[in-house]
Amino acid sequence: MGNLGPxxxxxxxxxxxxxxxxxxxxxxxxxxxxxxxxxxxxxxxxRDSSDDDAPAAQQPVQQPIQQLPPAQPQVQQQPQVAPPIEQTSQNKATNN
Structure with a gap:
């Protein structure tokens, strides 16, 4: 099957x-x-660039350790605000 004839x-x-x-x-x-x-x-x-890099690859190079960003972004929390207090009919009567 792999052989194709003329x-x-x-x-x-x-x-x-x-x-x-x-x-x-x-x-x-x-x-x-x-x-x-x-x-x-x-x-x-x-190939040429890998041949040029070969001598440099033989000597270990100390690279500074980089701090990685956190896996999950930190979300700034907004302060919680209490809902306004509703006045009941009794409170309205005492305030008048």
Whole structure:
């Protein structure tokens, strides 16, 4: 199942041409080539930077311990205010 013969490859090519059109295929191939070139440059850059960092990685570096923020933010509590006292009819009569 993993082996594709020339007949299968031709059929796949024809289907791709029918789906995407002959005009778009060169543009797609060009953009694919640019992407591969950028990918290779980035991986080479990562390898070069890791080679440069290798001597520095051998010597332990003391880094200051950083204080982490609390897991839950602290909410400032507002003072509790008692509800106003309602005057009853008896209190109104004594106040008059």
């Amino acid at each position: 007949t299968e490859l031709i059929i796949i090519a024809v289907v791709i041409i029918l789906l995407f059109g002959a005009k778009k295929l060169p543009d797609m191939a060009r953009s694919l080539g640019k992407s591969a070139k950028i990918f290779k440059a980035e991986t080479k850059g990562l």
